[in-house]
Amino acid sequence: MTLAPTEVPPEPPTPVFDPHVNDFSLVVATANGTGSQTANLTLMRSFFRMGVPVNGKNVFPSNIQGLPTWFHIRVSKDGYLGRKESDLLVAFNPATVDADLRALPAGGAAVVRDDLHPSVARDDITVYAVPVKRILEVSDAKGKVRDYLGNMAYVGALAWLLGVPLEVVEHALSVQFGGRRKLVDPNMLIVRAAHAWAVANLEKRDPFRVVPMDLTRDLLLMTGNEAGALGSVFGGVSVVAWYPITPSTSFVDALRDFLPQLRPPHDGERSYAIVQAEDELAAAGMVIGAGFAGARALTATSGPGISLMAEFTGLAYYAEVPAVIWDVQRVGPSTGMPTRTSQGDLAFTYTLGHGDTAHPVLLPSSIEECFEFGWRAFDLADELQTPVFVLSDLDLGMNTWMGERFAYPEGPLRRGKVLSAEDVEERGFARYADLDGDGIGWRTLPGNPHPRGAYFARGTGHNAAAVYSERSDDWVENMERLARKRETVRLTVPAPVVDRRPGARVGVIAFGTTRYALAEARDRMAARGQQVSSLRLKALPPSDAVRAFIEEHDVTVVLEMNHDAQLFGILAAACPDLAPRLRSIAYLDGVPFTAGFIDDRLQPFLAAEEA
């Protein structure tokens, strides 16, 4: 069975001063498809279990088997979760061992499979050769399973080198395998064998260590896709239509895992339907159809799918149909870098459609926000009667993050303006009439039995009563109402998070997962006396707080992981009078920013202000 995290008494907090203790980055280099994910997640969960903040990032190829893959584990007593260049290496991939060893900084350490025989020799790093085949002799597993178990050799060796107790490793393995002893035991056998071998044969010559702290109590370790899917389940998702695409597939996998457990059938009757569509055109169409009928419908995709959904999103904007579309961003198009992270879909998604469209876009940065936006997106879509996008990214969606226990959704499901037959009888019905001045009409759902309750939805011109019209005045009137609706959207979407630093003349606007490296960079800079304020957008369209923030600073730098400075462009257009104060750091190479990168890139703007 699985041990709950609270069942082992937490270790007392230990003050940590040694810079190599609980503060390093470990990279595990293996070949794709060799089963190292379990070993890596076990290591990460072991550190987490010891109360030390962690983050894992899988940098993997678009491949099923054979190409190199790197799993980065950040261990940070200060709680920094951004990417950091690695100090510690596990070199298990013959194809990359030389390059991996070369990449280590002086003072680093490496655990190398002993049969790799790297041609790189360095005297400024510590190398431990681990005899995987010998360690595996304790196991009678065969074939592929034996190869997979081989990864536990580095888990065992690192447990000894870093000072991780074996019972902690066993607990982590148990969580990984859902408590199934049949899987835990053979893996733990290798971990113990490797640990014993290390005790007998290795001399600890590197400074890196993990000691217990108390900084992860009651926290979760989860991927953003799992958190978003769980949030969607609590948001009442009832129709899911999707087409497989990395990195959003695991979002739907998680839905397929959670829904039967959390919403089991009543008398054989299900409360949801999941359809694997033939493509993203159809996935979007099904979601729009279901939203029109009154279901809570969701699709999850990535950039190439978003391209195909442009057509239906444009229709849904004008037909005013609720829908929730998760875009877990990757680098594209076509083959692109489909397994690398990006913030490159922002501008396209924001105005998706063939013109004069703008959508609410939620920008989660953590598993807590993925969960919250998971349910809130449905309320927003129903209340605003429009497609709502949630722009996650591969880093957040597929990697494992720490987070607080999720807060249960506030209040009942908010269904927005829907008329019953009695309502139609009392008030009459004109689908697109702006009765409340917020640009949002009252809708009826198919099946409403009132004889005047029906309407014919369409994307083409219509008047307030949803009757086909090609009259200019009807078109203009409709567009003016939609402009009022956009303002309602702007005032409704989640507000940004502002962190002002006293005396700061430079501000940074960012969104999504760049927040972690940015926070670390700002702390570093503050330690040197450089104060930088920040504003993290949680949604588009930008609220008044964004304008105020830009006004408060001499210079505002817009930080984003794409090439064309997309958010910069959106903000410059939203506040044209303030555009001269905006600067840009827009960069994309497929891996998340580091604090060092942001620190370096911000320096010219600070220097200009100081001059």
Add this chain to the structure above:
Amino acid sequence: MDRSQAIRATNAIGLTKTEYGGSPSTLCKGCGHNSIANQIQQVAYDLALRPHEVLKLSGIGCSSKSPAYFLGMSHGFNSLHGRMPAVATGALLGNHHLRGIGVSGDGDTGSIGFGQFKHMVRRNVRMVYLVENNGVYGLTKGQFSVTADEGQELKYAGLNDFPAVDLCLEAIGAGCGFVARSFAGNAKQVRELLKAALAHRGTAFIDVISPCVAFNNEDSSRKSYAYGRDHEQAIQEIGWVPQQDEIVIEPTEPGEVRVVPLHDGSRLQLQHLEEDYDPTDRRSAVDRLLRAEASGEFLTGLLYYDPSRRGLAETLGLGARTLAAMPDARLRPPPEALADMLQRF
């Protein structure tokens, strides 16, 4: 009954035929699609369908405009070109108690929406999927569609170099359990097929040859009224029999009479004019269509029927309540469920 009495007459639920009508048609005078819209109106009246239980769906094109011209008291969605199947699939999952009536065209279904059409049929979404097939694109002034005959010449489009796609064969290939072809000029057959299609619990596909009077109604065209009238070859006489009525078989030469039970308890009486035709045999249906294609015959009637496949909503385990009307308590698990789940992480 004189005309004014007919206008005032009501059906079993007290609605007049006019109340099953829609906006005035903006299609060309004499367009086959108008006749089909009238038959849909008539059938809905005859069957006393409750308008709010019907959902009209369409894509884009002349045919796709026509749902505005019937059942004005029913919800409808005029969606995107070739994308009606996806919208229909979603809407009929959101509310699987609705009776979907989709109207598409040969371009909408056979070209831009070919994939969606086949996939929807494969999933067996419960709805009537009607194609108003005229072999040309009307709104864009007469280009050939994929159902135009190879070698056909039109003034604007020139010569059609490519073979025609037979939408009924495609439907059968995709697993459709109700495949029919009719002719807009044969109103009675259209009505009987529609009634049976509404009783079917999967996708019921009807390909209706519906002449385009503007661009493809030359006597030589196989999609013209004249050709249809001269060449239509019904493989059976069709009579739809309501649940409560007794079937009276009056065998006449030359065909055998078959009674096909439909999902809702009604039946279809088929008097086969071709003795050896068995509409429940997939292989012979395909074979007969291929022979018709080779010989240029214009076959109409219920070409293939197989009631055994479950509809999509049933396959996915939907029950008495629709997803749209699912109570909140069934959609949002309690706080304890969240706490329990988080223990796993």
